[in-house]
Amino acid sequence: MTEENASIPELASALRPVLLRLARRLRQMRDPAVELSGNQLSALGVLLMSGDLPIGELAARELVQPPSMTRIVSALEQRGLVQRTPDPTDRRQSRVGLTENGREILLANRRRRDAWLAVRLATLSASERDLLRRAIPVLEKVNAA
Amino acid sequence: MTEENASIPELASALRPVLLRLARRLRQMRDPAVELSGNQLSALGVLLMSGDLPIGELAARELVQPPSMTRIVSALEQRGLVQRTPDPTDRRQSRVGLTENGREILLANRRRRDAWLAVRLATLSASERDLLRRAIPVLEKVNAA
């Protein structure tokens, strides 16, 4: 235990700015050549994780209103990154899914950001990297709480 | 050493999504009653850290164009959170600084987000919190690299 006397609020206010700063830099590493907005990229990510979804569901998961998601999906569809397929049982709905091209673009973007991070992780000592490795499940727990 | 065999790229792609997700939730904890945009809040943060700055310098630090910073500062000034004071030696410039009210609003916002995080940190075990505590300087090192 390094200093468990230190209070939880102090840990929070020390951790917050570091996390926000690092996340901001990671987000800036979007490939400027592949012009996808943050929300477009994020929507592709949800589709990769969850498979095909109706527009409304996708909007709810992204905390965006349905009309906004209509726009986002239309833009992605025009670029061939997603496709709409009509729901056979309810003709009001159509499910949105990644195309093969969309999957590739998304994964390439992630690789790019991972590479940026990996370069920086390589400057650490092995034990520092190990510390981060063990911190991951803890951060996940914070996220889930 | 938990498993230093695991490669650096793997660490990067495990760490990235956790960081981004947590940062996103932290950002969403802005007080909706105090309607400050992300960039307005961020500009106040720079002023707190660095003291009074000319508009151009502030724009450069926030990676924003000068006209955008003019708008941001004008909005903050109208709400009494910052004030412009003319530079005595160069009448083209004016320095922007926090007002007492601006300082309070900024700090209140930070306390709010810290509190959100602290509630979640409280669900962890003492040793998990200690792990995060030791991870902070490592994350700072990654940021600086």
Place this chain on the structure above:
DNA sequence: TATTGTTATACTCTATAACTATA
């Protein structure tokens, strides 16, 4: 009638270009 998704419209935030005033 209720629900899914779209279109119409307005607002916010940002950027580039052109301008004003100092230096």
Place this chain on the structure above:
DNA sequence: TATAGTTATAGAGTATAACAATA
């Protein structure tokens, strides 16, 4: 002539409200 800042204007991106099609 160059620089600090502003104003004018346009382009993304989002939201609310109104509408169309289907359940």
